[in-house]
Amino acid sequence: MWHALSESYMQPDGFRMHLNSLIQGLRNVTFMIQKSKADLTDYEVWYTQFVTNVAPKPLMRWAVKSRNRIVKESDLELLSEAKIRWVANWITKKERKFTFPPRMSSNEMLAAIFSDPGNPRVGVVSISRRWVDKALPDYELLHATREVFIELCTLLHAGHAAAGINSCTLDEREPSCVTADISVQPLACMDINSSLRQEHLNLEDGFGIREVIHRIDRDDRQVERANRRYGNFSVTASSPIEAAPQLLEAARMVLRKDKYCEPMMWSYREGKIVDMISPTFFDQNGKYLMFHRLADRVETLRADGVVLVIEAWWAPGDVRDAQGFVIPPREREDRQEVLHVAAATRAGERLSLLAPFRRDELGDISFGDTISDASEEDMSQLGPFMPIFERWKQMDERGER
Structure with missing residues (x-):
């Protein structure tokens, strides 16, 4: 139903x-x-x-x-809403809710929203369609x-x-997710943040950002091939914080062999991995959007911990421009490539591990010493997790376990 x-x-x-x-x-x-x-x-x-x-x-x-x-x-008494989320960077974000007729198109919504000259013209804007009950205005009905x-x-x-x-004692039902098992955990099929109800627009070039999800089922033959290519490794820790160093070692093995490492995020709930995803983005605005969508995923799964592995640029200390804004590492001359493994839990635990590496003339990879989260400077690398931290706070305020 x-x-x-x-x-x-x-x-x-x-x-x-x-x-x-x-x-x-x-x-x-x-x-x-x-x-x-x-x-x-x-x-x-x-x-x-x-x-x-x-x-x-x-x-x-x-x-x-x-x-x-x-x-x-x-x-x-139902209300048709559009929740508009505008994201400029990890820190700067605005959300507003508008009431529109149910059959109003997204283009018509955007035209109405941006008829106000005070609305932003940079970053990414997302439109989420929402049905709410007037008696329960803070909850979308799904x-x-x-x-x-x-x-x-x-x-x-x-x-x-x-x-x-x-x-x-339940026979086979449609859809196939309806089974005889009684789970006390949220079912992944009950997606409360579906991409089908969201649209995204890059305000800098005016083009829409299309979200595509590819599901990959486990294949033991592919696992065996991976073991032969990269070597055997396993993640034995049940805590995201404890798993992070093990995942860093695995990422090193992949980077040495392939010369690149795809981004990967693992979501945990009560000590078990409930989701693995490889988030792909093609520019900085796409990256901002992706991490807000990962926060949506964390909320849908009620994940209480995450680990992210990603290649990134890193540079020591904060350097600011003439206006006092921090210059991101990707725009600095002293930048360095790193493997970044970041872990966080809903309970407030945080870990950031940076593994600097260099490529020689033949493309071979050599790693420097790992930089841990011993200082505030290194913890600033967790900026992309800000949408997830904010979502956990909202879940706590609603009393969702």
Whole structure:
């Protein structure tokens, strides 16, 4: 039902119909449990805990009130919004929300937004289409209903655990992500920041930035080929901070052999890797956009830790121009190539490792001593993580585990 809602996002009438069905379906979960309580092991224990700790949460109260309104009164009062995010650099960012008619095109939205001469003309602007309920203005509705779904999965998981059962008796369903397993973790398929609902524009050249995602499934034959080419290595640490030095060694092996190292980011949740992605960008504005989209991904997955491996430019100390702005390493004559491995957790742990390297006339790579995060100067290399840090803060403020 949630996927049907997502697929109808650009169809106002269909979206409203699927939203009504989904909210009633979510509410029916607790009705069905209550009806069957006499047959459920330790019902009073785990259901009472849910009623005490979870049911009073604002989103759960909203779900109950919304169901009552849909059944007894009328549809929810929906608003079609466009969230506009303008990014100039890692620090300078603005977000505004505009209310537009549901069928208004992105070009018409942009024309209305930039009719104000005070709006920026540099950087990257992103338009995210959003449906919100007037009674819940701070939550996009796919996000809100997903959070309710997760809480109900936690309830069902507690009931199954009390009965000593790991899964439901459920036959094969469509889509294939609907299985008999009951997960207490967010499902990756429930993407609350889909690229299908976002558009991006490079303000400096006026061209759109198209986002493309390629999925690569694990292939054991390719793994064996990689081991033969680069040598065997493994990442044994379960913490992003502890994994960073191991990933740096792996990246060194790749760079020595291939003479380049593709960017890679690993997302962690509760000590396990839940996502691997190789983010590609072609200019600085594309890089700014990419890291904001990586923050979207962290939010969707509820990742609590990340590790990034990337080739970068580095230069010691801050050098400023005549206006007092910091000159980025890529524009300095004393710049040096480095392998940069950065790790961070939602709990506030940070690590930055820089491995300087040089290329000789034949292209062979030699590494210098690794620079760790012993000083504030080195920690400034974590600037690209600012969108992720900000997203974690927002998740904490909403009380999302």
